Amino acid sequence: MHSAKEPSANAPETERGPRRRPGRLRRIGLPYLLLLPALLLELLVHLLPIVIGITMSFKELTQFFIRDWGAAPWSGLDNYEIAVDFDAPVGEALLHSFLVTCAFTLLSVGLCWLIGTTAAIYLQETFKGRGFLRALFLVPYALPVYAAVITWGFMFQRDNGLINHVLHDQLGLTDSAPFWLIGDNSFVALLTVSVWKGWPFAFLIMMAGLQNIPREMYEAAALDGAGMWQQIRRITLPSLRSVNQVLVLVLFLWTFNDFNTPYVLFGRSAPEAADLVSIHIYQSSFVTWNFGTGSAMSVLLLLFLLAVTGVYLWVTSRERKSAHV
């Protein structure tokens, strides 16, 4: 703050010099100055923990050293070797949870996108009750995640839950009441909650994107005899390309890293079929007190996500450029 005053305090003195200088100085210096607090915070909140996390991944950090982690012995690449040794139990479990997460993310993002986009397109037309539906669709987005997922947990209970009551008791769709929170079905339960939680965001973004498409294009297309499906394929989707690019990326990152949903649904030890990477790493670090291996897994996850994001952005921006040419 103190230095922020300096240019203006000096301004009268430099008045005699070349006229444009103080202005330029202010123009170039001030923005950076204003950015400084944010930069410092960014450094403190994001960069520093990453650096510390990376350091920890090279250390043998167990309960013997958590009080004075600097004293933990260096272990070189040991933690990474343990994490990627897919023939040994730790690596095998990590690979398993990675594959589960990939499948889960693909399905969840795909479904969120599909439902969100469909709903947004349908709600483009004005009709009675549109406002109510819009508000209703955003409910999952407005609820506190924790409370919502706990409620889902209750609904998925085998003996007293609503899901089995409807599926088994009322509709008779299943022979016996299935388990949802343990065993293989847990993947379906997790996916259901994740999609329920995620699609309103896709809906919101798509709605915003659709507002930007001029109505005249549709009118012209309709005059030319294009049906609804053709309009969606030829006008809506191409116009939403840049919105989609961000939406899919954000959904991907959120879903891949989602911790709340599985943690609240399954507790600290998720069933194998729903063992997402985030909870797996949490377990390695905070439940089995192996912060070194946990950090190594986190760094590997970070690298993977960076790589995927990089490739994704590169490919999509190339597509966009070629589309414009």
Next chain:
Amino acid sequence: MRRFRAAAVGAATLSLALTASACGGGSTSGGGGSNDSPKTLTYWASNQGPNVEADKKILKPELAKFEKQTGIKVKLEVVPWSELLNRILTATTSGQGPDVLNIGNTWSASLQASGALLPWDEKNFDKIGGKDRFVESALGSAGAPDKDPAAVPLYSMAYALYYNKKMFDEAGIDKPPATWDELVEDGKKISKGGKWALGAEGANLSNNIHQVFALGKQHGADFFTADGKADFTSDGAVAAVKQYVDMMAKDKIIAPGNAEYAQNQSLSDFAKDKTAMVLWQAAATTFKSQGMSDDEWGVAPVPVDSGAPGAGKATNSMVAGINMAVFKNTKNIDGSLKFVKFMTSDAEQKILCKSYGSVPPVKAAQEDAAFDRPELKVLRDTLAKSAAPLPQVPNESQFETAVGTAVKNLFANAADGREVTTASVKAELVKAQQQMSSQ
């Protein structure tokens, strides 16, 4: 952003905490605390009662009493179980913890290894009236055997067999089973028409560990070797886990739905006359809160093959309970010791344990007439004669997760109707053990 993930927050807190301790220094130096701040204390109490508010109601008047006696103000924070261990870990890394805290007694050796807790040597014990005041089995769960304890026993509990009198009457059973064979036999009489004999909390890792640990003792297995190495795959350990899961898989006296229980649902089934027996620790207050009157249930020791609980293969419970520890870097070491002395005094032990339905680990307090209730008598006898502390090893916490998860997976298989064999039990335990050794 509402999508802030608990993991990220946890990691960030930890990292920041680490930075603080790395930059600030001081907190990581050894030593045994100071008296820089003699007028106040911070106390983290674990959530013992039905909820956090109930705990505050019980503890606040006692803390006021302490303040009146010593002039030291105690700042109380009741921490829910699910958060306690992470809170302690964060406090340990940052050095910014409370002065005095409650810990689950199974974590004693793990936390002792971190070096964050004040060791209770002769000198410190003398300041609270000496080691001899405490029940031996409770002291056994306060740290590794060859070291000064890391904590002092505060509340003790043990497992007992609680049975629903009405359901026993209906099935024509006149006394609770004393052996496992009797339990299975009785269980088959009860388990029909939507009613089940025994409750389990198949998805609760700690509960799984408590049950298979006692059964393990009965099969001569310890889950750890004498030098503290994981030993989950011995014949005894496999037999113990199989015996427990078989009550659902083979004997069919545990309802399959119990495989996903982790929130004490089995107690509510018990209160609703759906389940006839539970193996539980100090369940009286919960039954009351579920609307059961004291004469509707009975209590007996957990079965053993000989029918007579005792030491070794007749062990029928883990030593359950809460310990009180002092953070090594407290700024009020004298006050902390005074506070521990106060909380473990005969008078306070009677008040607190009565409120919480636990057994005092202080011998003199146990003599009080209030602890003569039949239920507490069983728990007290178990603690004195036939309970053993969980292995006091630094990686006890990993053991709970690894083996607790193995049992959870096996229950899930049993519930799904998949066969549970000696080989499948062994395979799960091998996996659990491999996770321990390669980390």
